[in-house]
Amino acid sequence: MTTATIGTLSTLRAEFTGTAGYLAACTVGLPTAGTRRAVSADVxxxxxxxxxxxxxxxxxxxxxxxxxxxxxxxxxxxxxxxxxxxxxxxxxxxxxxxxxxxxxxxxxxxxxxxxxxxxxxxxxxxxxxxxxxxxxxxxxxxxxxxxxxxxxxxxxxxxxxxxxxxxxxxxxxxxxxxxxxxxxxxxxxxxxxxxxxxxxxxxxxxxxxxxxxxxxxxxxxxxxxxxxxxxxxxxxxxxxxxxxxxxxxxxxxxxxxxxxxxxxxxxEADLREVHAHATGLAARLRERLGLPGPERASAIVTWPDASGDDLARLAAAGIVASGRNGCTRVAFHVFNDDADVDRAARALGH
The missing domain is CATH 3.40.640.10 (Type I PLP-dependent aspartate aminotransferase-like (Major domain))
Structure with a gap:
């Protein structure tokens, strides 16, 4: 694959709309514009x-x-x-x-x-x-x-x-x-x-x-x-x-x-760019919440929340997240941005 065939991060991001507050790609991804068109045409x-x-x-x-x-x-x-x-x-x-x-x-x-x-x-x-x-x-x-x-x-x-x-x-x-x-x-x-x-x-x-x-x-x-x-x-x-x-x-x-x-x-995207974007957002949320960084960079952020209170706070703020194995889990993908970090941090009182 030559450099000329690799799409930019902005090109891939343009495939998504209505993504604000959606921090659950680790549960189910959001459809791209191309997917919406293809499914609609097929139906x-x-x-x-x-x-x-x-x-x-x-x-x-x-x-x-x-x-x-x-x-x-x-x-x-x-x-x-x-x-x-x-x-x-x-x-x-x-x-x-x-x-x-x-x-x-x-x-x-x-x-x-x-x-x-x-x-x-x-x-x-x-x-x-x-x-x-x-x-x-x-x-x-x-x-x-x-x-x-x-x-x-x-x-x-x-x-x-x-x-x-x-x-x-x-x-x-x-x-x-x-x-x-x-x-x-x-x-x-x-x-x-x-x-x-x-x-x-x-x-x-x-x-x-x-x-x-x-x-x-x-x-x-x-x-x-x-x-x-x-x-x-x-x-x-x-x-x-x-x-x-x-x-x-x-x-x-x-x-x-x-x-x-x-x-x-x-x-067609450069996944190195996507990786840097997603893990950078996750790192900023960890910093805001005072959570330690992982040994290897990850787009997923989790913390103990056995009561589910933090997950409920996120939901009340209109943020889609998930709870797994006694923890709250949020994920940052190509369609997320710094506003999502701020939204989640504020919902959790940070």
């Missing part, structure tokens, strides 16, 4: 299956560009937990899986309930790399933790996993869209696009290293996993795609219609 027109397929494949390509892989390494889906189940089913019986404490359950439960007597162990995120020792077969972790906003030490985790020959599975749902992400660093990278990528819910991606993909079975294969989907609609003799497309599930067409323009807008 007003007759269904066009060929156009739907084009939207799916364009979305796949945009996501591949976002995470630095080729489109043939990306499978499409609707939920990350379904995609994780493919990875869990491929592990040998009794394999040892390591996850961070308080990890989002969609990444953990498929391993717990895989029916293969998998040993699922948890360690604090800050010492996850140290817990990757001989005997660990797979490490599954979110690049950015949903509950706390903490950013994983990817370098340390990948290095430790390499030393013991463990697979690495990274859920980047809370990362892709506000920070640069390189899927080539891990064996499998998952992302549901309805949060920071501002897509309709029902658009998920799984990027796989080719050697890892060869160890996996296409458990959910249907017509769209066929080498030629339109020749794979009947019977059991269809040839599956020879790339990551064999792990596709039948796409939620209308969701991809709305996703394609949003993914294109983020793929």
């Amino acid at each position: 007003a027109a007759r269904p066009d299956v060929a156009a739907y397929s084009l939207a799916v494949e364009a979305s796949r390509a945009h996501f591949a560009r976002l995470v630095g892989v080729t489109a043939d390494r990306v499978a499409i889906g609707s939920q990350t937990s379904v995609q994780v189940s493919i990875l869990a089913a491929a592990l040998p019986r009794g394999a040892r899986v390591l996850v961070p404490e308080d990890e989002f359950s969609s990444l953990v439960l498929p391993f717990v309930h895989a029916g293969r007597d998998l040993q699922v162990h948890a360690a604090p995120l800050c010492s996850l790399a140290d817990a990757i020792t001989a005997g660990v077969d797979l490490v599954a972790f979110s690049l950015v933790q949903s509950g706390s906003g903490d950013v994983a030490d990817l370098d340390a985790i990948v290095a430790a996993a390499d030393r013991v020959g463990a697979r690495t599975v990274c859920d980047a749902t809370q990362a892709v869209g506000w920070m640069p992400v390189d899927a080539l660093r891990v064996d499998a990278l998952l992302c549901h696009a309805y949060k920071w990528l501002c897509c309709p819910r029902g658009v998920a991606f799984l990027a796989l290293r080719e050697d890892y993909a060869r160890t996996l079975a296409p458990l959910h294969a249907g017509w769209y996993a066929g080498d030629d989907p339109w020749s794979s609609c009947y019977g059991g003799g269809a040839d599956l795609a020879g790339c990551a497309r064999r792990f596709d599930v039948s796409p939620a067409w209308q969701a991809f219609v709305g996703a394609e323009p949003a993914l294109r807008a983020f793929a």
